[in-house]
Amino acid sequence: MKKSFEIEFDWKDYFVVSENYVRQKEHSEIEFKESFHSPRHKDKKLHKWIASFANANGGLIIYGVKNNGELVGLKNDKLQDFDNKDLSQELLDYFAPEIEFELFIKEINELKIGFLYIHKSKNKPVVAIKTANNNIQESDIFYRYPGQSRRISYGDLRNIIEEKHKELNDNWLKLINNVATIGVENIGLLNIINGELIGSKNKLLIPEELLKKVSFINEGKFVEKDGAPTLKLIGDVQPLDSNKIIQLVENKYHIITHFELFNSFFEQELDSDSAREFFRRVLYENTVYYPIYFYISKSNLNQTQISELLKTEQGNKVDDMRKRFKLEKSNFSKFKIGNITTGSDAAKKITKAIKELTENKQINFKSISTRELRYYIQAITHLKEDEINMPYIMRILKDIYDNCFNQSGTTKSFIRKAICHIDLILFGKEFYES
Missing domain, CATH: 3.30.950.30 (Schlafen, AAA domain)
Structure with missing residues (x-):
């Protein structure tokens, strides 16, 4: 419940x-x-x-x-x-x-x-x-x-559709994982319309996590309710332990979603052609606050080439992108959230979080409260270039994104700023100084 x-x-x-x-x-x-x-x-x-x-x-x-x-x-x-x-x-x-x-x-x-x-x-x-x-x-x-x-707006409707597709794909992956664990030769398909079990061994296999949610009617105690199909249990029920993972690898991005836009940054893996397309994709999103400098770095485009590209693109965020470049060219602290010099309780907690991040501490974001989470996110926006261990901070950002991004609109905005701050000081400086 x-x-x-x-x-x-x-x-x-x-x-x-x-x-x-x-x-x-x-x-x-x-x-x-x-x-x-x-x-x-x-x-x-x-x-x-x-x-x-x-x-x-x-x-x-x-x-x-x-x-x-x-x-x-x-x-x-x-x-x-x-x-x-x-x-x-x-x-x-x-x-x-x-x-x-x-x-x-x-x-x-x-x-x-x-x-x-x-x-x-x-x-x-x-x-x-x-x-x-x-x-x-x-x-x-x-x-x-x-x-x-x-x-x-179009961008937000598109994100809803993408999230539904991701959920569907995740469900298919779980199903495939179970099939891989059990073995295709041991799988049966149940047609719930006619009750036929299709498979070589005529066994209905139920994953352990689903088994806990299922109630069975023993043979001889069958009661049909409202004409709905009911399964009659004959024999034993044996739970399955499904741990095997199938890893799917795709080298090229055909449909770029906001999940790929962020995850490519966390993984730090993107070929030059895809990177150029990723940057172009942002121009058609509902916000320009993605790690754009990482895409630019991987695409090997310079400031002149980016300027020419913005002249030819028709995305609804072209003007906003121009504003980003103008504002961030000389302001590498643009995404900083919170003041750590006030001596307030919040300032002390942000400072404590900065210390943990610079010491590469392991943090469990799955069970952290919203208030604590935001102190860590603000701390990330205060990190300086020489305080960042890239593999560590990318793991931290990915962990926060995977576990907390959809908690609320405010949290989502905070996380975007943290990602953009790291992107700006690691890749933006290089872009503007080149």
């Missing part, structure tokens, strides 16, 4: 309150609302906001907060008395697949503050299936951007 977000929720992990004000602006994970209104309201803006969060990284709509961040609290019991089933039904009427959410109240500075938490959808994209008004048209896909919810 999924853990309740409300039970684990601590508002201090999401924003800071000082002098009765929230000290963060609305961003990709937070929306402020002064009062709570019924989801049956004709403008359906609430539905649009909820769908946008579900298609991004999830997020919070906070009630009892003015647009300027002032805490005013809930003025009535509308939210407290609200039945979640009404909102669930409204969302089902207008969007598919189903959107998961939680609605609850917490007390901050003796004021009742409402929270509507929208879970990140596991089956993106969430699509409008019905027209409501000018705010929602059938087939609309909404996405959460910093401080606003609007129809999705």
